[in-house]
Amino acid sequence: MKEKVVVITGALGVLCRVLAVGLAEKGYKIALLARKMxxxxxxxxKITASGGTAFAFKADVLKKTTLEEARLQINEKLGSCDILINGAGGNHPSGTTSNSYLSEEDLSNDNENLTTFFDLDTKGIQYVFDLNFLGTLLPTQIFAKDMIGKQGCSVLNISSMSSFSPLTKIPAYSGAKAAVSNFTQWLAVHFSKAGIRVNAIAPGFFLTNQNRNLLLTESGDLTQRGHDIINQTPMKRFGQPEDLLGITLFLCDDASSFVTGVIIPVDGGFNAFSGV
Known part of the structure; x- marks a missing residue:
């Protein structure tokens, strides 16, 4: 593992930060890709001070030239990529409806803050699809080339449990993550003869900067949506970023050398629960 180079996109996200630190503690060399240097x-x-190896590289997952520049810098400083974690992703307010269900009264409501399905903004929806799907495809095009001909290489995508069953209010995000899961399976087959494994993890509800206001009130209590989620989660809690580390280590390690094309939920049983 000490010789393996892990490239992480979206490295500054709450979840990927923990993955970067955890992988570095196990001896992987970490290349952090982000826009905010x-x-x-x-x-x-921080990783280096704890005895790990990590360097930051500026890149935008939607701009191929920046990814190519980052690849050259990584190859020079750390060596070529062995494992790519496609962690960049997210939602956008203009791709989100205000209510879970459409009512006839919504169409005559003059509240400018109310967003119905008919008000969804095309640019916002396109942004969500670009960030999640193209933001997974483009880095893979750039970094997977360096994996060909080597042993123990893999791609790990970050999907979502909303890819299995779409969540209310977020049609763009649910659709985009479904695309990521589908692409994961397609790519696993496509790369199978080249010795590159491709898998994904599908986090359930984790408290992040993007969803904290949707799940918790200012006083730290659960919102109605937060209550709905916890009631649907058999383990009765939100995920902690550290909950993703074990499955990530497994999928990056040669212990999973015969595992490819899977999307593994990490959701406290949310996806398995029928509600009764």
Whole structure:
């Protein structure tokens, strides 16, 4: 593992930060890809101070030239990529409806803050699909080339449990993550003869900067949506970023050398629960 280079996109996200630190503790060399270099370098310094190896590289997952530049820098400083974690992703407010269900009264409501299905913005929806799907495809095009001909290489995508069953209010995000899961399976087959495994993890509800206001009130109590989620989660809690580390280590390790094309839920049983 000490010789393996892990490239992580979206490295400054709440979940990927923990993955970067955890992988570095196990001896992997970490390449942090992000747009905000100050924060990325701070994280790299933290990892290095703890005895790990990490460097920050500036890149935008939707701009191929920046990914190519980052690849050259990584190859020079750390060596070629062995494992790619496609962690960049997210939602956008203009691809989200205000209510879970459409009512006839919504169509005559003058509240400018109310967003129905008919108000969804095309640009916002396209942004969500670009960030999640193209933001997974483009880095894979750039970094998977360096994996061909080597042993123990893999791609790990970050999907979502909303890819199995779409969540209310977020049609763009649910659809985009379903595309990521489908692409994971397609790519696993496509790369199977080249010795590259491709898998995905599908996190359930984890508290992140993007969803905290949707799940918790300012006082820290559960919102109605937060209550609905916990009631649907057999383990009765939100996920902690550390909950993703074990499955990530497994899928990156040669212990999973015959595992490819799977999307593994990490959701406290949310996807398995029928509600009764």
């Amino acid at each position: 100050d924060e990325a370098e701070e994280l790299a310094s």
